[in-house]
Amino acid sequence: MPELMNEIQERRAKRALSEQKISDEVIERLMTAATFAPSCFNNQSWRFLVATNDDALTKMHAALAGANYWAKRAPMILAVVTKPDLDCRLSDRRDYAFFDCGLAVESMILQAMKEGIIAHPMAGFDPLKVKEEFQIADEYIVIALVALGYPSEDDSFLNEKHLLAEQSPRDRKPASEVICYNAWELEASE
Numbered sequence: 001m002p003e004l005m006n007e008i009q010e011r012r013a014k015r016a017l018s019e020q021k022i023s024d025e026v027i028e029r030l031m032t033a034a035t036f037a038p039s040c041f042n043n044q045s046w047r048f049l050v051a052t053n054d055d056a057l058t059k060m061h062a063a064l065a066g067a068n069y070w071a072k073r074a075p076m077i078l079a080v081v082t083k084p085d086l087d088c089r090l091s092d093r094r095d096y097a098f099f100d101c102g103l104a105v106e107s108m109i110l111q112a113m114k115e116g117i118i119a120h121p122m123a124g125f126d127p128l129k130v131k132e133e134f135q136i137a138d139e140y141i142v143i144a145l146v147a148l149g150y151p152s153e154d155d156s157f158l159n160e161k162h163l164l165a166e167q168s169p170r171d172r173k174p175a176s177e178v179i180c181y182n183a184w185e186l187e188a189s190e
Contacts, residue, residue, distance in 0.1 A: 007113035012170065013120040015070040015162050017149030022076050026115050027052065030148070033111035037104040040096040045087035046104040049079040049134060059133035060145065065124035070158060074120075074147035079130055080105055083140050101143055112148060120147045 022030075031048065039045060051060045052075065060077040071077065080101050087097035105121060112119035127142035136142065155166055180186060 005110075007110045011109065011113050012118075014118045014151060014166055015120065015158055016152045016155035016166055017070065017073045017075075017118055017120075017147065018152040019073050019075055020150050022052070022117065022148065022150070026117070027076065029115065030108050030111050030117075030119075034104040034108035037100070037107040039100040039103065040088035043087045043096075043100070045082045045097040046101045047081040047086075047140070049081060049130075049136075051077045051079070056134075060130070062133060063125045063127075063129035063145070064122075065126070068122050068124045068147075070162060071120070071122065071145075071147035073152075073157070074149040076148040078108075078146040078148065079134075079142055080144045080146065081136065081140050081142050098143065105144065105146060108146070116150060117148055118151055121145070122147060 027050065031050065034046065034048065035044065037046075049056075051057050057072075057074075057077060060079070061072050064071055082097040082101050084095040084097050087095070087100055089095055109119040109121075122145045125142075125145050130136065130142045130145070131138070131140065155163060158166065177186075
């Protein structure tokens, strides 16, 4: 395999999180990494809600889907929020706010890896519940939640499916299914 940055090579969306608090200094570096991401015309369409105290974490927990029970151990849950008119709205339905928020989250994930922290993005949550719990205006879109925490040696709280996932090798589609060079060669029926 080509030589990759260690943070990319080693990154996994693990679930065995420690309840150890993340220091304010580390959180500041994580969030700075997120805000240093590139964005369309430098619009910086991302908005983040960092939940670290008990009250805010309880509100985040109320929005989690049942399969994300493990995230309740995370000492930090980040809500990634935007609204399309904060960013470039281009031809052919290209609302860049979502792309730019993804770039910001990836920058934060790579910094988390450097800090020895697991950052696990989640789609399994009720975005309307997050908006209700935190009084986020209706025009905003809660794109994702990200559970952050140090790895835990104790994985006994995970269900069998998640225990297997923790120890399984990385599973990626073959490059030939997702990458074309110089001509579009993928099936239209995907």
